[in-house]
Amino acid sequence: MKNPLERGRTNNHFKVTLAALAVIFAGCSDPSSAVGDGGAPAGGAPPPLDGGVPSPPTDGGGASEDGGRDDEDASAPPPGTLSARYPDDEGIGRDPAVLFHDDFEAGWGRWDGPTADTRTLRIEADPATAHGGQRYLRSTVTTADLAEETYISSSTRVTHERVDAIYWRFHARFPELAPNPHHWVRMAAGTEDWDSSGLANTVPAGDEGFWFDFDTNTDDVFNFYVYWYKMRSGRCNDGTATPGCAGDQGTTYHYGNVFQPPGQAPFPRDRWFCIEMHARANTVGESDGALAFWIDGAPIGDYRPGYPDGTWLRDQFHTGGCAFSACTPPEPFGGFDFRSSEDARFKSFMLDAYYERDSDARRRAEMEERGLTVSDAHTILYDDVVIATERIGCRR
Template sequence: MLLLRMPEPATVTDGIAARHPGDIGIETDPDVFFVERFDEGTIASLVARYEDVLNQGDLSFVADVPSGSTASNSLLMTAVGGARSGAHLFKNLAADGRAQDDTVYLRYYVKYRSPFTPHHNGVWMGGANPPRDWPNPQAGTRPAGDDRFIVATEPVTSTMRLDNYVYWKDMHSDPNGNYWGNDFLQDAGLRAPLDEWMCVETMVKLNNPVTTSNGELAFWINGAKKNHLGPGFPRGSWIWDSFHPGNGSAFPGFQWRTDPALNLNWIWLEHYADNTPAGQESQMQLAHVVAARSYVGCLS
């Protein structure tokens, strides 16, 4: 029998960040396992802490931070149309024993500068078996269940509509049989603003045991929960690779993995804007990236 569980209230106010104003000392919280403030003196010292770096010359620090921040800088990532599609920083959490086997919350601040041409722009997380020191999304193909999964929250259309972008073993294909990241909310009014800081938080709960589909997915924008999926909720239907909440069947939950060796073991700070017009720049700023085992929340 499928038991239906009601999702949590839309807004949570008792996150980790509430206990650490300005994120000061947030790295000392026992639930926090990754913090990136971009407070290094040089880009060279920043990238030295990551396993894979793309286009280091398109990374720079800027003295522009979100409200409530105690940091001096954020990270500016630049794509140049016709020349370079963007930049990234990839962290292999397994390299120093920080891979996670249960629930992960990933919070960050992002600002999309106008003019902006989206494709994949934000902070992704996921798992690879075996762990890797570089990103390997295998775009267009469905994971087998024992090899990989990907979870992101980002603009998924040219209108900057926000949604999840997810790869896992039970994902749906497009009409041509290709497997691109699935989305789940379809709210045309939920769009990422330009030239404004936005607080994004994504939650993934891995399925335990691995034979079940009791995994979950949720995301918050500026502290307000926008979507939550798990075993038995919400109801909705699929149109190709997009889930539409509303009338339909209960969502079965996520079987993120079929092998316990596959856990959440990477974080990817990604700015990929390959459709930027020639000679134009697409720029994204990131600040206050925190990954934890409980809800983080926005800066307080």
């Protein structure tokens, strides 16, 4: 059984969050929405982060309506990206900027773990299904599995050269309509010896490490879920843990701080789509750390010093502001002070579909209340994983 403390995956998070929401909702001026109309300012997407290359939104190219590939119609990768230099990813793994690459064509062996197929993870050979080439990785967890185990982590993991700024790219496909993972992909930074990412309700030491998950909810949209030494508590409206504060929950807790860009379109079901992320650690003593992500080459989330405007409420940053009575006026985001030692650097990556029995049941009930027919198999396909120190771009 999975340790319930690992990765912050306890039912207490849900219970505490409900308690926090109850206090906030009591003063809502608009109970139908937790965010305003915020988002990118007029005039289009913001400038890219350092090393990034701007790219216009696409029509989700890269797959046809029947779920197959449609590479001929896909737009070209942004100039200056690795995929622009290496069409179809041919030779991309040999570029000096690439820290890790796996297209699963050679089977297991490039990941630290697992090193062979498991109950929930297996490499399959089917060129009609693979995003590129012949093979891809399949993760499947069933409701029967969750009846036997409360926590299931269907996860790969790899430790790479430690760096201060990094890009990740992979292609994913959700072939069935099922509850999404309780938490999903994780990226961790730390010292050479530190390996404690994922502990629930824990503020990591600034001179040891930090981490974040890239998650998706029942609306099929994405958010960052971030743990670092200056993270905010959910106890007080202002993010502190001071007894007697405004909105005091009566207990101190620190779960991942949430950054969910508003206005996202749901990701497409049963076709491949491309996910890119960028993270930059801060200069020690400064708040110049940053996070960003793109879907199918279109910039979606971008959090860096001075951008975007938004409002902190408890442990969530609301882009554009929020409508609760406790919300303060939007201000430019102050950036991330992720670490207090330059020895805490990005070091590991996990394709971790993490499921928790009770959370899965709640998500399933929510989907069924919408009239959806929900599968008992939670399946995610992965292909064409790259970790690099430059913007990668989608495989075309």
